[in-house]
Amino acid sequence: MYKAISALFIVVSLALISVLWLDSKHSHSIAIINLDKVATEIGRTEIISNKVNDFVSTQKKKLNERKNELEAKIADLKDQIGQAPTQKQSQQLLLMTRQAEIEIKRRVALIQQQAEQLKVKLVLEFKNELTPIIRNVAQQRQFDVVEVMSPTHIYIHPGIDISDDVINMALNLNGVNSDEKKESSPQLSGEKKASSP
Numbered sequence: 001m002y003k004a005i006s007a008l009f010i011v012v013s014l015a016l017i018s019v020l021w022l023d024s025k026h027s028h029s030i031a032i033i034n035l036d037k038v039a040t041e042i043g044r045t046e047i048i049s050n051k052v053n054d055f056v057s058t059q060k061k062k063l064n065e066r067k068n069e070l071e072a073k074i075a076d077l078k079d080q081i082g083q084a085p086t087q088k089q090s091q092q093l094l095l096m097t098r099q100a101e102i103e104i105k106r107r108v109a110l111i112q113q114q115a116e117q118l119k120v121k122l123v124l125e126f127k128n129e130l131t132p133i134i135r136n137v138a139q140q141r142q143f144d145v146v147e148v149m150s151p152t153h154i155y156i157h158p159g160i161d162i163s164d165d166v167i168n169m170a171l172n173l174n175g176v177n178s179d180e181k182k183e184s185s186p187q188l189s190g191e192k193k194a195s196s197p
Helices: 002-016 035-041 044-081 087-140 163-172
Strands: 019-021 030-033 145-148
Touching (some): 030 163, 035 087, 035 163, 087 145, 087 163
């Protein structure tokens, strides 16, 4: 699941925030960010994975319930027609069995499709929440353009990788020490903090 999310970060990033332009009157200097690393370090990859897994588990439970219902109907029909069914009864049983198989396959495909859609939605939400932090870090370090690290990059100088700075700012904004292995708080963890009384 983590590998799938990692690949999705690359695809979504290249499509939607491949380059973050900042206001500047001088020549552009470029920074690089590893969104997969950022998401992992602040706990967002795990959160996305857990949410998708929870969704799939819930849908599979419903699928199994429906499958049991269909199997029970087929078993009832078999009991009704007995050991010597007529041609019409055999065709009816065959039709019911095929329809059940088609429905289950359709539901399985739908679960997979919905899980992918949920994954994309959660990654996009993360990207939108992270963009202001990326902008702040880039401005502080006087970078004008931020590109997302991708397999097309053959070499990246460590000095232009702002991933660690973004991680630290994301955690510090929520009072989490950057040395602690914790999930980031509300804005970037996908969880809502209870308001103080």
